Amino acid sequence: MSASKLKVAIAGLGRMGARHASHFANLTPRAELIAATSPEQKELDWTQQNLPGVRTYLSYDELLEKEVKNGLQAVIVSSATAVHAEQAIKAIKLGLHVLCEKPLSTNVEISQSVVDAYRESQKKYPNQKVICGFSRRFDASYRDAFAKMQEGVIGRPAVFRSQTCDKLDPSGFFVEYAKFSGGIFVDCSIHDIDLALWFFGEDSKIKSVSAVGITAVEPDLRKYNDRDNAAAVVEFYDGKIAQLYCSRMMAAGQEDTTEVIGTKGKLAINTQPQLNLVNITESTGIRREIPPHYYGRFRDAFITEANEFTACCLDNTEPPMKLEGAVTAVRIGQALQESLISGKRIEFAEDGSRIVPEMKAKL
Amino acid sequence: MSASKLKVAIAGLGRMGARHASHFANLTPRAELIAATSPEQKELDWTQQNLPGVRTYLSYDELLEKEVKNGLQAVIVSSATAVHAEQAIKAIKLGLHVLCEKPLSTNVEISQSVVDAYRESQKKYPNQKVICGFSRRFDASYRDAFAKMQEGVIGRPAVFRSQTCDKLDPSGFFVEYAKFSGGIFVDCSIHDIDLALWFFGEDSKIKSVSAVGITAVEPDLRKYNDRDNAAAVVEFYDGKIAQLYCSRMMAAGQEDTTEVIGTKGKLAINTQPQLNLVNITESTGIRREIPPHYYGRFRDAFITEANEFTACCLDNTEPPMKLEGAVTAVRIGQALQESLISGKRIEFAEDGSRIVPEMKAKL
Amino acid sequence: MSASKLKVAIAGLGRMGARHASHFANLTPRAELIAATSPEQKELDWTQQNLPGVRTYLSYDELLEKEVKNGLQAVIVSSATAVHAEQAIKAIKLGLHVLCEKPLSTNVEISQSVVDAYRESQKKYPNQKVICGFSRRFDASYRDAFAKMQEGVIGRPAVFRSQTCDKLDPSGFFVEYAKFSGGIFVDCSIHDIDLALWFFGEDSKIKSVSAVGITAVEPDLRKYNDRDNAAAVVEFYDGKIAQLYCSRMMAAGQEDTTEVIGTKGKLAINTQPQLNLVNITESTGIRREIPPHYYGRFRDAFITEANEFTACCLDNTEPPMKLEGAVTAVRIGQALQESLISGKRIEFAEDGSRIVPEMKAKL
Amino acid sequence: MSASKLKVAIAGLGRMGARHASHFANLTPRAELIAATSPEQKELDWTQQNLPGVRTYLSYDELLEKEVKNGLQAVIVSSATAVHAEQAIKAIKLGLHVLCEKPLSTNVEISQSVVDAYRESQKKYPNQKVICGFSRRFDASYRDAFAKMQEGVIGRPAVFRSQTCDKLDPSGFFVEYAKFSGGIFVDCSIHDIDLALWFFGEDSKIKSVSAVGITAVEPDLRKYNDRDNAAAVVEFYDGKIAQLYCSRMMAAGQEDTTEVIGTKGKLAINTQPQLNLVNITESTGIRREIPPHYYGRFRDAFITEANEFTACCLDNTEPPMKLEGAVTAVRIGQALQESLISGKRIEFAEDGSRIVPEMKAKL
Known part of the structure; x- marks a missing residue:
């Protein structure tokens, strides 16, 4: 060292x-x-x-x-x-x-x-x-789940379900933000896409993507070809599927959850979000709070990221992920965003080339 | 009386x-x-x-x-x-x-x-x-959630996410069953479809449906145009979406969960499945069991159904749902099943007629 | 039959x-x-x-x-x-x-x-x-826990922790009720005492009992030698202890929970009380409701009790518990109530006779 | 700064x-x-x-x-x-x-x-x-609970229930350790005692303490006047009680939980222990792991302690607790340990002097 x-x-x-x-x-x-x-x-x-x-x-x-x-x-x-x-x-x-x-x-x-x-x-x-x-790669819970999958706890992973859901911000921030964010799939779901590639393997080949979305609270997002809630499916060539949900409309805070379903079991990460270990019993029932923002959920992961990146540089060791994956994630996110707006399912050949619909000059 | x-x-x-x-x-x-x-x-x-x-x-x-x-x-x-x-x-x-x-x-x-x-x-x-x-209409938890939605607890419902997931049955039963079941969307997800129509309103108009699926454990299902895991989205004309997941591959038992997400909150039903109120602490952690089959989850609902149906007949009162809804549910389930196999997104006009792809003579 | x-x-x-x-x-x-x-x-x-x-x-x-x-x-x-x-x-x-x-x-x-x-x-x-x-003997969760203990899942049971906690009733009902109820240990904790005898064995011999209590919300209970919150320990001769808590002051509803701790594990019953399977996400967090009264928690147990009692009578089979246990439970409850008021620990010889303090003519 | x-x-x-x-x-x-x-x-x-x-x-x-x-x-x-x-x-x-x-x-x-x-x-x-x-004073969950109590969320606190429970260590470590540890109440429950003083007020006056215990897995602890499981009650002069449980016998890991029950509600801390946010579904049910040791539960609190102690020293600000409390905690822990061995309830006058039994020259 x-x-x-x-x-x-x-x-x-x-x-x-x-x-x-x-x-x-x-x-x-x-x-x-x-x-x-x-x-x-x-x-x-x-x-x-x-x-x-x-x-x-x-x-x-x-x-x-x-x-x-x-x-x-x-x-x-x-x-x-x-x-x-x-x-x-x-x-x-x-x-x-x-x-x-x-x-x-x-x-x-x-x-x-x-x-x-x-x-x-x-x-x-x-x-x-x-x-x-991609901060979630450094999160202790995701890493534990990944290790368990590697050990065979769930058999062969086949279905990946994941969501990135932000707390409702009634200030209009998300509309302004949509001008530059690349859209909800490129901004939010890119984390879930990266996780799917991690759990399914970086070399997974996309067969199709399709998405639909709505503007339930922020109709102005349509000006920037964006939505405030969207659902998507990414199909892979080796018989795996990833089902995604993203939202800017959560009432209580950040709800980023993931399930990896295999032939023998399931690993679920954060399906019961919580701010801390406190439960409050009041006349209305039992309540727990949840983190207001992604940083409340992933602070430790960011700190781990800083330390591990530092260690890789100093010790000349391999980082936990390849840079190429970040391009693949944007590629998928952008395709989902296109599908979200066009209403079309986009299909790819095994070599990664687009089949239908034909690629427009520029999204 | x-x-x-x-x-x-x-x-x-x-x-x-x-x-x-x-x-x-x-x-x-x-x-x-x-x-x-x-x-x-x-x-x-x-x-x-x-x-x-x-x-x-x-x-x-x-x-x-x-x-x-x-x-x-x-x-x-x-x-x-x-x-x-x-x-x-x-x-x-x-x-x-x-x-x-x-x-x-x-x-x-x-x-x-x-x-x-x-x-x-x-x-x-x-x-x-x-x-x-549709037994879930008689389930105390779904009814409580519906009542809370009616009271405005979650604002306007916009996204419906639901799954019907059966326990893995390695006997090959599901393959035999697929001959007559109508497929996983008509057999399993029909409950989720019915719930979506209940929570979104029976008069909700379908805009599009699309589905993808895999055979992770039962490749023979393909003989009957069926899959063992499938994901779908149903889009409605009034800016609502239903995201569905169905599976025949759960390791521990029945996992039927639903989330209704509104502009001000969310109602989640059975997102932490459980057989009963027992938690078992062992050297490997804390564990709870879950119901092996749908009847373990919905027994009380079936009994309520019997009693309420009886009461409607004897007292000449309105049943909790209209028979027409059962046709709509099959229509959607069948369209999803078609999309699952064809790989095509199916679109409908506001009057319910199909736009694309054109209807085949027979599925 | x-x-x-x-x-x-x-x-x-x-x-x-x-x-x-x-x-x-x-x-x-x-x-x-x-x-x-x-x-x-x-x-x-x-x-x-x-x-x-x-x-x-x-x-x-x-x-x-x-x-x-x-x-x-x-x-x-x-x-x-x-x-x-x-x-x-x-x-x-x-x-x-x-x-x-x-x-x-x-x-x-x-x-x-x-x-x-x-x-x-x-x-x-x-x-x-x-x-x-004793309705809890017919409750599916307690029975499942008992069966698991019998199977050896937790090794040898050694510590029993249990509570019967009623919802706060600000009407003064509990004060009136205390005139005849025999006190909070005879009225509420008698269920926990019966459960302790069930899980530890009906022939368990009491070594000592001690209790303390307060009147946090109903000072008038003191008129009837009662309390609204009380804590107790029952010590058994074979190296087992039961720790009890009872209350009339729960904010949200009935909270009856039990833990049976053995040398190899623990069985916990209802440690996360719930009315049903609904979780409500609101701006203040995630909330679940709990049953307002014992009947909301134990309705199914009462129905099972009715059916099993009937079956025992018709088929001349053994009931699940002996009548003698009901006397032992009152004996322990009454001793706890005495300790609660006197502030004394009460000790028993192995033959069941009182050692200290000497028995008063009448409680 | x-x-x-x-x-x-x-x-x-x-x-x-x-x-x-x-x-x-x-x-x-x-x-x-x-x-x-x-x-x-x-x-x-x-x-x-x-x-x-x-x-x-x-x-x-x-x-x-x-x-x-x-x-x-x-x-x-x-x-x-x-x-x-x-x-x-x-x-x-x-x-x-x-x-x-x-x-x-x-x-x-x-x-x-x-x-x-x-x-x-x-x-x-x-x-x-x-x-x-006392590391728990720096734990985010305990602090959140304390703040909520201060805000009046649970009314007036009246009952404090807390446990410190270590994972079973079959190596005999705890027996060796008992030679010097001061006993299970001075070693483990001292945290719960300190928390009780924090939540009830540092100036709370002890009225009585009593304890019982067993050696379920480590009979050799008796050589050092210790036990592996113990239950206790501490009674305060202002109508409050603290019920404690401590154990060296947990199967899965550290289980340190606390409930603060007030006239209008309850705050529960860590009543559902967990290692991280992962749930594992296997054929036997749904499982989560828990931290093996106290450090897995309280690492962040120790780091906060280091930072806040440093800040107090550098900035000459008040630390979050007074040193005198640490003596009171030992005093209570030692009295509980005495009661555990003697089988006697120990009573104190309001001025802190012992009433019964009379103080021995040295414990």
Whole structure:
């Protein structure tokens, strides 16, 4: 185990960026957060106040230029999705390790360009690590379920059912957000898609996808070709199916649940969401609270992610997932989003090429 | 309240028929089971031994002929699905009340013929009651959930998610059964479809249905155009969706769960299945058992069904559901089954007519 | 199996008496409720209206006198506790089967007199059945737990923890009730005591009992030497302990839970009380309701009790418990009540005689 | 917020000591672990390997002598219970902040001597912080429950029921451990006692304590006046009671549960223990695992403890509990242990003096 710490910079200090910064600065013993960048001065101010000693930059390029000289080794890309790919590629080309927030891009080709840059760069920097931050891969419960599946507890997995469901936000936030999010399947269900690929195998071949959706609370989402509730099925070539549900309308908080059903049993993750271990008996019955947001559910997973990414970089070990999977997930998410809007089922050949309907020039 | 008892006969004494017979004979105070028929002599023997005083017949027609003279008022049709409609119609034409097991038929037209016979017969026998036995309508938990939805607890219902999942039966029973069952959507999911129509409103108009499925444990089901696991979506014209899952592969027992998601909350029914109130702590953790079969889950509902059907007949009150709904459920189930096999999404116009793909002469 | 029905009369038509009457009249196929008595005319009116054909009497003695001639075979004693013993003994002396509600009496000697009468009567009527209605013995979950313990699932049982907790009734009912109830241990915990004797063995020998209690909501209970919350321990001679809790202060409903802890595992019954299988997600979290009263929890057990008592009488089979246990339960309950008030721990020799403190002439 | 880090040393590197060391070194951003001591060289070796940069000592006195010169500010006492008090007092006298593992001592007088030393030392070092590490005070679920109680959700708290139950360890460890542990009430239930004092108020006055116990799996515990299962009641002067259960015999893992019952509701903490959010459906039912040891349940609480202790020291804020409570807890635990062995109920006057039985010279 290396005694020196991984020198890390963070790009983007919004809600999740600030959390990543705290995790790397405070809860990742083998990492040292040396620099951070954001186009928002107030976010830099927050950083200076809360993470003293971290150098701040309004310009990402300037950060790279200066901090590489200071021994920068890794960049956490947690900026707006629109610049994920560009920022990741710049760091990759410098031989830096990169942990990029999901999705690499809402666009498949751009996502692929990150992978291409990485594989090219690896020729020069063979120990370079680049991963896309699918946080659930680091969650203790998902990992326990995966290990049990590997041990054969449920036989051969055949049906994957999963949902990512956000708490209702009556402020209209989700409408604004839909302009750039890539849509509910690319934004929310991408986690479930990634999990399906994990549990079914990264090399699973898609046979078809289809989706339907509604706007039960936010009709304005239709302006951006999005929905607030959607249901989908992804069919795989080896006789497996993934059934998905996503929603922006949960009353009490985040409800992200997954079931993996095999020929001999089932593994269910978080099918009874809970904030903590408290039950409240009142005149109306017995009640438990649930986490208001995804961070309440997955905080520990994010911290594990920070620590494991750091360990992979320092110890030159394999990360728990390949970057290529992040492109596949966007590809599926984008296809589901297309199906959601077009009302068509989309079919693929075993080689991954689209059969029907024919691919439009651009989604 | 009438003091005299409803004179009831039962047609079909197989697994469920025998249970219906016991319910009406022993647990339905206002009913009197006077006769029973089955083509199997051993089932008649069972009846004579267990339900003394009940007259038995090998011929349904003979039962009708003789027992009408004895004051027969109602017939419970619990025979093989293939003869449901024929037996129901014969009783209907005699002015008898009928409780027919689901489905009326696996065929839409034949199902409709039962309704037609009933509506015609009602001209002559205005107080006649004919219902199709969707047992979940009589389940205390579903009723409580429905009442809470009516009270506005979840706002406007928008998404309905439901599953009917049978325990794995490695004997090959389900393959044999598939010859006549109409397929997994007509046999299992029909309950979920009926519930969706109940919670969303009987007049809900179908916009599209689509389904995919696999044979994870019983490849021979493909001979009969059936699957052992299937996922589906039913889209309604008023911005509602029903997502369904059905399976013949549960490891521990029956897992029939439902969620009704509204704009302000969610009602979940049986999302943590259980046999009883016992938890067992062993070295491997904490365990609870679940009901092996649907009857373990719905026994009380069947008994309520017997009592309420009896009360409707005796007191001339409205049954909790209309017979027409049983045809709609078969129509949807059959369309899902078609989609499951064809791989096509089926779309309907608001008037109920099919848009795409064009209807084949016969499924 | 006998084809003729057991002719049953019921004494007492209060809340539970009326329920017993309905169970025997409507849900006990092998029994026929032929008569009922109550000192309240309105309760007889209710019976005539709801259970037509049942003959009613204001006088219990008159009922016995007349109905024995009509073939009366069994009496259900469900009257005020104060007359349980007297009514039971009268029926016993006539050779009738008796199901007597718990407790036989709040007084040990009077309880014993019922047993004495029974054992004397049996010399003349060897097939006579007399049981005390400890309903939990007929509950499916308790029975399943007991069977699992018998199978060795938890090793040797050593610790029994159980509670009977009623919903808060702010009307003052419990104060009035305390005049005659014998106190919270004789009224509520007697069920837990009976369960402890069942799970630990009827021949378990008490070593000590001790109890403490408070009046958190009903200080007036002190007038009748009672409490609204109490905690107790019963120590047995073979290295087993029972820890009890009872309360009249539950916010949401009945919470009767039990744990049986053995050397290899634990059986927990109803540790997550629930009214039904519905979970309600609202803005405040996920909620389930619980049964408001004991009948909501144990209705099925009462019906099973009626049917099994009937079967024992008709088929001359052994009832699931001995009448002597009902005296032991009162003995323990009364000692706990004494300890609750005196603040003293009461110790017993292995032969059952009291060691300290010396027995007072009368509690 | 101070930018400089709290310089911390740890005394004792056994199971829990090593964990504390890791928490302070890696997961407490505002602390710097500078030194550690243990009489075991292999534990120092572990430290050098896993926590590089931490100076190690075989002698506690030497550590104090040398590290005070290096700016040592706080000591974590996590050594054998027998030396807790001595080590704590030495650090206290030097003006160092101290976090001492529970219990201060198994002896009341020795425990009190730590408090006395602290209060004396505070005259010289008014900002000095000394706390006893009752980890559950830092647990998110207990805190949430406490906050809800404060908000009035359950009315006035009246009954406290709590258990600390360890997994069965068939190695005989608990027998060896009993030589020094102070007994099951001082070792295990002390957490529940501390919680009772927290929820009921630190100034709650004990009226009586009584306990009984058994040796169901470890008869050799009797050699050390200990038991493997015990039940107790603590009565308070303001009409409140605490019912306790402790065990060394759990089959699946740690089961530490608590209920706080008030006049209007109940707060239940961890009444359904779980390792994580996974449910496993197998042919035998639905199963979840539970944490094998207390650390699996309370790891996050220990980390919070490290961070909050650090913050109190650096920012001179009040710790969440007073040191005096740790003596009261030992006093109650020791009285319960005495009652467990003597079979006597122990009563106290309102001023805290013992009434009956008279205090023996020494327990």
